[in-house]
Amino acid sequence: MGRAVTEDARERGWDVTVLHRGRHAPPAGVTALHGDRTAPDGLAALAGGEWDVVVDTWRSAPSAVRDSARLLAGRTGQYTYISSRSVYAHPTPAGAAEDGALVDGSPDAGPVGYPQAKRGGELAVEAAFGGRGLLVRAGLIVGPHENVGRLPWWLDRTARGGQVLAPGPRGLTVQYIDARDLAAWTLDASVRGLGGAYNLAGPPGVTTMGDLLETCAEVTGGGAELRWSDPRRIVDAGIEPWTDLPVWVPPGELHDTMHRGDVTKALAAGLRVRPLAETVADTWEWLRRRREQGFEEGGPIREDLSRRGLDPDTEARFLRGE
Incomplete structure (x- = not known):
């Protein structure tokens, strides 16, 4: 910021x-x-x-x-x-x-x-x-230079391609x-x-998890296959919302808290929000430049924060139904 x-x-x-x-x-x-x-x-x-x-x-x-x-x-x-x-x-x-x-x-x-x-x-x-x-x-x-590792993690994950655990429901809204x-x-x-x-924040109810992940997959061009999965099954498997699967929280109180806040006052005071595709594309371009400079995959995480994102083996076992 x-x-x-x-x-x-x-x-x-x-x-x-x-x-x-x-x-x-x-x-x-x-x-x-x-x-x-x-x-x-x-x-x-x-x-x-x-x-x-x-x-x-x-x-x-x-x-x-x-x-x-x-x-x-x-x-x-x-x-x-x-x-x-x-x-x-x-x-x-x-x-x-x-x-x-x-x-x-x-x-x-x-x-x-x-x-x-x-x-x-x-x-x-x-x-x-x-x-x-x-x-x-x-x-x-979110956006270019994010050093928390939320949108950068999804960009890196979809860029690797293959089957991707996509936390549902697809129409679940996100606010950023x-x-x-x-x-x-x-x-x-x-x-x-x-x-x-x-x-x-952006207006509530406009952007969905489907919009976010599908845009990431399109921008990165890794051929990712999104496997939309039931939120109850994800939580029962011990996969943590927000940390293992950044941005996402299942429907309920926490989702209402994180993704359904009122921003009428800011909009009336002139808030303008750029399209999701622009934010995702610009963040991906920034990440690509960092790769060319030798920075590792996973996003530039601050030293005082834990790395975010789902372990590949855990994702693979979940997708296999284990």
């Missing part, structure tokens, strides 16, 4: 400053400041300077968001925090909007679970910026947002001075 925001801002001709730890080269054309937000002096590089908009993508201890927001409150016009729909209390009913019940959180907390961390970050921004704080509650984020669409809306909304919480 940080990369998508930076690239979009640069394309607009903005002067962009990034704060990062210096472990990777910064994007071209930006002012790079170094700092570790988990260290006592990690914000020293932000001691001076003024900004029109700050976009904060932090996902861990809320206290880091608290410290940044407090430090920049008098020198920033708008503070935008990339939060998550995970801040809603589980189970989240289908069609839940921004006024749904939320998990507990504290802006002063150290490392906590992901939902609590994102909610604590929201509270930190609200405390420091009030109405000048924008809370972007993102859904499932391309990072580039999320970035564009975020910057537009920040310039307009929008505040408060917005759910950010």
Whole structure:
């Protein structure tokens, strides 16, 4: 998400400053400041300077968001925090909007679970910026440069061809947002001075698992044969939704929580969502370039995350009916 925001801002001709730890080269054309937000002096590089908009993508201890927001409150016009729909209390009913019940959180907390961390970050921004704080509650984020390994795993799997375990039903809907669409809306909304919480994902009920996997198979051209399978049989076999089979969760409460959120408010505020085929094709092209550069199959997984995707032997045994 940080990369998508930076690239979009640069394309607009903005002067962009990034704060990062210096472990990777910064994007071209930006002012790079170094700092570790988990260290006592990690914000020293932000001691001076003024900004029109700050976009904060932090996902861990809320206290880091608290410290940044407090430090920049008098020198920033708008503070935008990339939060998550995970801040809603589980189970989240289908069609839940921004006024749904939320998990507990504290802006002063150290490392906590992901939902609590994102909610604590929201509270930190609200405390420091009030109405000048924008809370972007993102859904499932996909697109080029995804380093979680969800869409990249399906692309790699369909590219290998053969029989592919396709978790059903085929018409089960999925809800996601391309990072580039999320970035564009975020910057537009920040310039307009929008505040408060917005759910950010594509409209519910538009895209299905069938659409997603069939598009992956078509784009990769591996001759994959999708074997649609009953969700109860998949779960009974010990295959984990979401992790073994990325993006997919069977019908029920968890599916309603993950894939049926209300995004009416964001759509009314100008959210535009590109076609699924464009997201899939662009992500595949990016993965292919990485292969040419010597990166392994399976997607560029962050070091702090577990690798996603179903073990080939487990898939083969399931498809054989074992």
